[in-house]
Amino acid sequence: MKIRKVNWTQFMSFPAILLYSIFFVYPLLKGIGMSLTDWDGMGTANFVGLSNFERFFQDKRAIGDIRTTLIFAAGSAVFLNLVGLGYALLMERPFHGRSAARVIIYLPAIISPLIMGYIWYFLLQPGRGFLYHAAEQLGTTFFLGKWMNDYPTTMTVLVFVNVWQYAGMTMIIYLAGLKNISTDILEAAIVDGAGSWQRFTRVTLPLLMPAIRINVVTNIIGSLSVFDVIMSLTEGGPGYATESLSIYIMRMCYGSRTGYSTAVAMILFFIILIPVLISLYLTKEKSDA
Amino acid sequence: MMRQENTTFRTFRVMTVILICLMCIIPFYILLVLSLNSPSRIYYEGNIFIPSFDWNNYITAWEKSRIGLAMINSGIITFGTLGLTIVLGGMAGYAIARHNTAYNKIVFSILIGCMMIPGIINTVPLYTLMRRIKAVNTLWGMILVCSALAMPSAVFIYTTFIRALPRELDEAAEVDGCTGFHAFWRIIFPILKPATASFVILNGFGVWNNYAQAVFFLQSRDKQNIPQALSVFFQQFGGAKWHLMASTAVIAIIPVIIIFLIFQRQFIEGLTEGAVKG
Incomplete structure (x- = not known):
């Protein structure tokens, strides 16, 4: 009898995919089913169709959370990229102490965003924070007295803290992208009479597309699922004004609305998927060009 | 060779980088100040940028947290x-x-x-x-x-x-x-x-x-x-005892900062290479 020899080495990927399936894929799929039930996490689950989704869109708090999440993400994605690119352009040419500067600017990105949120809370807490008292000594308190009562200011502060923390990370990726652009091409553009603005928009930016793509996509995913920094800085308050969808999911889960919270997770999934697909499409490299 | 950079512009560029670095460092410095303030210190007395060097905060924070x-x-x-x-x-x-x-x-x-x-x-x-x-x-x-x-x-x-x-x-x-x-x-x-x-x-x-x-x-x-x-x-x-909160936060971030500083070169290079490949 002839037995066909199977190459078992190909199944060395089995343990990894087994672990991943149990702890990632299975809960993901199970969530779809759970989102259609009224399960409270303990008793029996009843099929309720799409009513969790209907309830979500009728809940003012949930709609506010979508708004907060989208504003936070749009602000973060735009400013992280602008600031990160600006930093990278400033740091592109060598100068004394450049590597030290790079380390310092990157430093905030390695700290837990939860702790970073607390640090900024010490600095900014309305009427009590360190900066409030520092400003008071100068004779004015700017907006530091009660910024949390004002939604636009509060959102600005949240975006600012996020951009402050992660601008170093986008900068490093842009620096890597800039390093890859050969000086010959820029020299050629100079010879062709291109001014510095033209060189930047016509040569540097298009060649920077891979870096832009990584930064935009990671920033969108990260900021649409924002959790830590809002928890420590405002706890989603005042009231639920600055609550993000991730925090809402956690609170609904703790509130024994398990089925409902998985429905919200499904909605968040699409809120993340759509802009990611759009930005992947927009930054697609034109390989046929 | 790139064209020589204008000296005024270069100075401006380096000054801006220094300002950015200060902006990144200052929150950590203030955290350090807060962590060393004695519990009784009222906020706005004296120079608020100089702490009262109460090292006991760290002992209390370590024990309680x-x-x-x-x-x-x-x-x-x-x-x-x-x-x-x-x-x-x-x-x-x-x-x-x-x-x-x-x-x-x-x-x-x-x-x-x-x-x-x-x-x-x-x-x-x-x-x-x-x-x-x-x-x-x-x-x-x-x-x-x-x-x-x-x-x-x-x-x-x-x-x-x-x-x-x-x-x-x-x-x-x-x-x-x-x-x-x-x-x-x-x-x-x-x-x-x-x-x-x-x-x-x-x-x-x-x-x-x-x-x-x-x-x-x-x-x-x-x-x-x-x-x-x-x-x-x-x-x-609930928002009180900032000196203890701040000293706990300092203790919490020290290991991360030390590891980052030790491996910073490999770290930045690794990120740069990862970005190029990704």
Whole structure:
């Protein structure tokens, strides 16, 4: 009898995919089913169709959370990229102490965003924070007295803290992208009479597309699922004004609305998927060009 | 050669960089000041940038916050997660890079397809699963959850790296009598160090700092990791006792900063290379 020899080495990927399936894929799929039930996490689950989704869109708090999440993400994605690119352009040419500067600017990105949120809370807490008292000594308190009562200011502060923390990370990726652009091409553009603005928009930016793509996509995913920094800085308050969808999911889960919270997770999934697909499409490299 | 840069512009550029660096450092300095203020110090008396150097805060913070235990937990979780993901991810990367079978193609597409889904999407169903297998409030449970979250990144990095290795390496091993599995451990795994380094760089701090999963899976006081312990500790105060909160925060970030400063060169280079390849 002839037995066909199977190459078992190909199944060395089995343990990894087994672990991943149990702890990632299975809960993901199970969530779809759970989102259609009224399960409270303990008793029996009843099929309720799409009513969790209907309830979500009728809940003012949930709609506010979508708004907060989208504003936070749009602000973060735009400013992280602008600031990160600006930093990278400033740091592109060598100068004394450049590597030290790079380390310092990157430093905030390695700290837990939860702790970073607390640090900024010490600095900014309305009427009590360190900066409030520092400003008071100068004779004015700017907006530091009660910024949390004002939604636009509060959102600005949240975006600012996020951009402050992660601008170093986008900068490093842009620096890597800039390093890859050969000086010959820029020299050629100079010879062709291109001014510095033209060189930047016509040569540097298009060649920077891979870096832009990584930064935009990671920033969108990260900021649409924002959790830590809002928890420590405002706890989603005042009231639920600055609550993000991730925090809402956690609170609904703790509130024994398990089925409902998985429905919200499904909605968040699409809120993340759509802009990611759009930005992947927009930054697609034109390989046929 | 690039054109010579105008001196005025160069000065302006360097000054701006210095300002940016100050902006990055000052919040940490103020945290340090707050952590050294005595509890009785009223905020606006004297020079607020000079603390009253009350080192007792650190002793009290260390004792009351149980941050030491949280550090051990965070350490176990981080090492466990990275170790497990490196071994399983390395094996998977080898199989996928060397055996382009239908099975491995499916494995790779599942991992890469889900790579962009943040953990919060499946945390609630995962929580019910974890409760059923009694993995809530255990370090091994948290290690498994974090490993699953880091797995796509590991497999992606190892697959890319191994694909670039010459196949003669495997063949030489087989001539020496090593079968595929042994060839991997003896010959391939030891030369994966650069890939392992970039995986650790990209994921290490994220695991150490994990909060979104810790909130669900590490609620018991003995099992909290650093962010979870810190947030529970801070919530007790309801906004009072900043000196203790600040000194706990300093203790919490010191290990991360030290490790970053020791490995900063490899770190920045690794990130730069990772970005170029990705």
